[in-house]
Amino acid sequence: MTTPYVAKWYFAMALDPIHIGSHTKELGIVDNTVVRDPNTNLPKFPATTLAGTCRSYTAMYFPEKFLRETKPGKFASCAGKTGEEHTDHCGQADCPVCVTYGFTQDEKIGFTSLVQFMDGQILFFPVHSMNGPVWVVSLNGLNSLVNANILQPDQLHIQINPERNHIQTPVRNDKINLGWILLNVTSTDHPLTPSGQAALKEYGVPDELLSHTVLVTDKLFGHVVNNNMEIRTSVAIDPHIGAAKKGALFNYEAVPRTTIFYFQAIYKDPRNFEIGGKRLEYDYQWIQKNVEQGMRATEYLGLGGMTSRGMGRTLFLNLES
């Protein structure tokens, strides 16, 4: 039996701090904050950013699509938005960019994206402690893995009370600090059974991280994450004089290196769609391959902003194609 779509969970790790800007000016100590989920107030990796980044990197593998010469000295691209005159996308039935991510050509003709991304959520977040780096995970984080069918209910081994500020970790048996907060360790059992840990390793989550996991309540997770974001200060350079602009000191926050986030991508079966009166003959694996090609490039080209300032490189942990 064929299904009209295939859903896949992706796990990714920040190799550099990642800054996906919220583009809102808030009153606070940080000038440039990252985008947050309005419900949890936790930093997130918006679906639009993931889709836009992948589109643009997939296109780079096809130089004739990335930069198409339309007239001598005039270029268009399938990589980005369609442009004011809606003529940028080639819209051809064999274009790995336009077919995969959708296109618009003049205002009337549009083709929907055959991949749908969900927002990425933080799963494991690194914090320094007296025992070196540890990775915090929340009750909600582990339960979502069960809801997502990534883990089975009996692979969780939770021993903390959601109402109390205590933690569960195999790292240490009395107290441990997460940044500046000192907390009591209630249980030194790992919050995942050995088979639960093995299941996450299958998705590429590193051993080192799993052996230094700290389970915290959802409330505490919010505090720990928001108090341990990376904040960098930078200065804008005046290109004319090659020195710092006056009053140009600014800072920005970023999700720290080695944070693990995850999200779902849905691949639609192209055979249910037509372009120019012809049914598409590709299978969903072709769509997935094109998308994963884009994902793979984030290891070098980065995700989010400030990539020219050493930010953004991201390693996808469970690519297949």
Ligand SMILES: [Zn+2]
């Ligand atoms: Zn195209």
